[in-house]
Amino acid sequence: xxxxxxxxxxxxxxxxxxTRQRLIEAALSLMQEKPFEQISVExxxxxxxxxxxxxxxxxxTKEHLLMAYMQEMVEEVYEFLEQLHxxxxxxxxxxxxxxxxxxxxHDGRSLALTRSMFAACCHNDHLRQxxxxxxxxxxxxxxxxxxxxxxxGEFRQDVSARDLAHYAVRLYRICLMEWIMENDSTPLxxxxxxxxxxxxxxxxxxxxxx
Amino acid sequence: xxxxxxxxxxxxxxxxxxTRQRLIEAALSLMQEKPFEQISVExxxxxxxxxxxxxxxxxxTKEHLLMAYMQEMVEEVYEFLEQLHxxxxxxxxxxxxxxxxxxxxHDGRSLALTRSMFAACCHNDHLRQxxxxxxxxxxxxxxxxxxxxxxxGEFRQDVSARDLAHYAVRLYRICLMEWIMENDSTPLxxxxxxxxxxxxxxxxxxxxxx
Amino acid sequence: xxxxxxxxxxxxxxxxxxTRQRLIEAALSLMQEKPFEQISVExxxxxxxxxxxxxxxxxxTKEHLLMAYMQEMVEEVYEFLEQLHxxxxxxxxxxxxxxxxxxxxHDGRSLALTRSMFAACCHNDHLRQxxxxxxxxxxxxxxxxxxxxxxxGEFRQDVSARDLAHYAVRLYRICLMEWIMENDSTPLxxxxxxxxxxxxxxxxxxxxxx
Amino acid sequence: xxxxxxxxxxxxxxxxxxTRQRLIEAALSLMQEKPFEQISVExxxxxxxxxxxxxxxxxxTKEHLLMAYMQEMVEEVYEFLEQLHxxxxxxxxxxxxxxxxxxxxHDGRSLALTRSMFAACCHNDHLRQxxxxxxxxxxxxxxxxxxxxxxxGEFRQDVSARDLAHYAVRLYRICLMEWIMENDSTPLxxxxxxxxxxxxxxxxxxxxxx
DNA sequence: GATGAATGAGAGTTCATTCAT
DNA sequence: CATGAATGAACTCTCATTCAT
Numbered sequence: 115x116x117x118x119x120x121x122x123x124x125x126x127x128x129x130x131x132x133t134r135q136r137l138i139e140a141a142l143s144l145m146q147e148k149p150f151e152q153i154s155v156e157x158x159x160x161x162x163x164x165x166x167x168x169x170x171x172x173x174x175t176k177e178h179l180l181m182a183y184m185q186e187m188v189e190e191v192y193e194f195l196e197q198l199h200x201x202x203x204x205x206x207x208x209x210x211x212x213x214x215x216x217x218x219x220h221d222g223r224s225l226a227l228t229r230s231m232f233a234a235c236c237h238n239d240h241l242r243q244x245x246x247x248x249x250x251x252x253x254x255x256x257x258x259x260x261x262x263x264x265x266x267g268e269f270r271q272d273v274s275a276r277d278l279a280h281y282a283v284r285l286y287r288i289c290l291m292e293w294i295m296e297n298d299s300t301p302l303x304x305x306x307x308x309x310x311x312x313x314x315x316x317x318x319x320x321x322x323x324x
Numbered sequence: 325x326x327x328x329x330x331x332x333x334x335x336x337x338x339x340x341x342x343t344r345q346r347l348i349e350a351a352l353s354l355m356q357e358k359p360f361e362q363i364s365v366e367x368x369x370x371x372x373x374x375x376x377x378x379x380x381x382x383x384x385t386k387e388h389l390l391m392a393y394m395q396e397m398v399e400e401v402y403e404f405l406e407q408l409h410x411x412x413x414x415x416x417x418x419x420x421x422x423x424x425x426x427x428x429x430h431d432g433r434s435l436a437l438t439r440s441m442f443a444a445c446c447h448n449d450h451l452r453q454x455x456x457x458x459x460x461x462x463x464x465x466x467x468x469x470x471x472x473x474x475x476x477g478e479f480r481q482d483v484s485a486r487d488l489a490h491y492a493v494r495l496y497r498i499c500l501m502e503w504i505m506e507n508d509s510t511p512l513x514x515x516x517x518x519x520x521x522x523x524x525x526x527x528x529x530x531x532x533x534x
Numbered sequence: 535x536x537x538x539x540x541x542x543x544x545x546x547x548x549x550x551x552x553t554r555q556r557l558i559e560a561a562l563s564l565m566q567e568k569p570f571e572q573i574s575v576e577x578x579x580x581x582x583x584x585x586x587x588x589x590x591x592x593x594x595t596k597e598h599l600l601m602a603y604m605q606e607m608v609e610e611v612y613e614f615l616e617q618l619h620x621x622x623x624x625x626x627x628x629x630x631x632x633x634x635x636x637x638x639x640h641d642g643r644s645l646a647l648t649r650s651m652f653a654a655c656c657h658n659d660h661l662r663q664x665x666x667x668x669x670x671x672x673x674x675x676x677x678x679x680x681x682x683x684x685x686x687g688e689f690r691q692d693v694s695a696r697d698l699a700h701y702a703v704r705l706y707r708i709c710l711m712e713w714i715m716e717n718d719s720t721p722l723x724x725x726x727x728x729x730x731x732x733x734x735x736x737x738x739x740x741x742x743x744x
Numbered sequence: 745x746x747x748x749x750x751x752x753x754x755x756x757x758x759x760x761x762x763t764r765q766r767l768i769e770a771a772l773s774l775m776q777e778k779p780f781e782q783i784s785v786e787x788x789x790x791x792x793x794x795x796x797x798x799x800x801x802x803x804x805t806k807e808h809l810l811m812a813y814m815q816e817m818v819e820e821v822y823e824f825l826e827q828l829h830x831x832x833x834x835x836x837x838x839x840x841x842x843x844x845x846x847x848x849x850h851d852g853r854s855l856a857l858t859r860s861m862f863a864a865c866c867h868n869d870h871l872r873q874x875x876x877x878x879x880x881x882x883x884x885x886x887x888x889x890x891x892x893x894x895x896x897g898e899f900r901q902d903v904s905a906r907d908l909a910h911y912a913v914r915l916y917r918i919c920l921m922e923w924i925m926e927n928d929s930t931p932l933x934x935x936x937x938x939x940x941x942x943x944x945x946x947x948x949x950x951x952x953x954x
Numbered sequence: 955g956a957t958g959a960a961t962g963a964g965a966g967t968t969c970a971t972t973c974a975t
Numbered sequence: 976c977a978t979g980a981a982t983g984a985a986c987t988c989t990c991a992t993t994c995a996t
Contacts, residue, residue: 156965170968236439239507292497296456297452314526315480340955379991546957657778712914732946797978801977
């Protein structure tokens, strides 16, 4: 009986989690079409194929869905960063480039969604905070690479590794922004590639720098 | 009678223009408090001290006000750029820095407003187009400086002046974005200063670059 | 031109007042059918034959309608009391009886409405306050009668005229309550008549009784 | 096995009754905070620490809980009245006063709850019926006292004992109503005391008065 | 051109009730 | 019998826009 109860409980929980995901995905899919604020709860539930009221069993407020999604994204990013094992690489710059490319490929899949999230961040302190912590995490991670690179003389040494990491992350973000602001976009990964290439001199050691 | 009519017509036109400005300013002032979409026409007209219906005598749609304002901004920027006479300067990099500082001081006055405009751009193709043309204009302008700087050997020559200009403008925009995304912001001009300083090596000529 | 404007303004104002009254009356008519809380704004506007949104041009909240109505009632009662000229009467008790009868006839027209107002008062401090001030006003008015009656020896003198007035008003209210709580009601005026008759000894001077 | 079944059955029944009581008490406790209609089933079940669905195993409808509670109150009052043995008293008026005081002390404990019940009665025929039967019961009981009192000459004899009882009960109810309608209430027992004192002459035999 | 009352679609949210587990 | 996820009708309130004055 315990067992059957557990199993049943699990099924229920699974179903619950599934509905939650359905709601989030419905919202994401709609955000490809228009900004979050213009999406009604009803549209979301319709696309998720649940009743309108069900929405509020999962998210006390429409806004909470966005934050829940962002939370998932944050966790995903953390996991991704943890799985990286860049020690094996010969050039840290190369590592940076490759990591950024992977992220760019991920982010680059949906222009509309990224725009929606961006706009949402403009108006929402919580969301901004979450993004900030994601960025901090990424910066921390990059920091290690830059420290190694500074040690080997690959990177410039007249600024702190922290600053290098910081500006590297910014570089990625400018690409993201550039991308969502253009009407006829180059694919994000390319944009990143070009931008990195251009700004490389600001990171690498120049033999003759005094 | 012709004359008096003209005079009357002028007064009328002046008043009309004045009301228009009052509406725009009311909207801007409200955008310091909350995003554009959360501002109602009634709030705007109330602050502008006109009747609700009057709004639609000036802007066919709430959204048109935003575009009208952006149009004004564009024109303002154009005027500003035309008034610059940077030929007299000895270092083009210095010119760039000073121009950016002036712009940053201008933009830096209202965080909330800038956020609002940013978010609006995310959702509005027209607005984005306007911003794009502003940026293009700015890039054009910067181009001249970089051409001179390349000629004197001040700037790197392994990339086109166009690219230099392009990335310089991007650099400004990343600062803008960074600024609106932080919750506890450094003043925009400082941010610009620091960022420029960091990325300087990506623009300047390095004696020993092969 | 001034004149025509004024006339137009007046027409507008008249229409506005008319709509307001229509809304109030629609609400009252619905309150004969069910308690206020169970009436939706839509029902009210439908019966008043205006659009749903119009309601909120007149009352910021559904509740405000009730208070507006109560305000009107209060003013009506004040006016009524002012118009009374009971000085001419020979017996103050008779005056009291007649006044109560008039009021009872007025209140007695709608059982359901009175119930609704009563219930609303239970939950609403503002409403209660208004009722309280109405009652105070009525008490003040009754006070004068009782003072005269005490002077002529018609009323008992071992309690203050204030108390006499106070309890007289209470007596009316108990009838009102009794009336709304019965399922098969005697008409309110009769109820008042009987009740007054029964409690007369508590007001009149003893000596007079045989 | 029969036995164990019975025992188990008893336990089950005890638990069932207990849950029922918990639900009722939870509702009552909430009614101290806001009117019944504004209380959701979920709030009740939460406070009773059972699942939402459980509620409907005990009461087919939210409203039924109120009636169930009222039923309990009715029975309680019946029991209370039965336990009274007022024969021993010398003055029936004194008996009346003391009984009313006891009831007033009971009712006087929760203003908000009393208001809630009152309002509920306004809208609910069943509830009103129950109250009516409670009142009838009380009146019946009072009747005996008044008969005795009339026999001894304590009470006036120009009206029926039935009427005396009737108006005595009304007197209590007016106090109750007065109490819930005031914003700054005198304690109910005091109110009752004062009111009884004032209206005494309407009950007692005249000759007896000094 | 200015006014502001009227409009009505639509928003987010609540909640009594049902029912599969 | 307990559970709590699902339901969907109903709610109050907002607001861009229209239009008669």
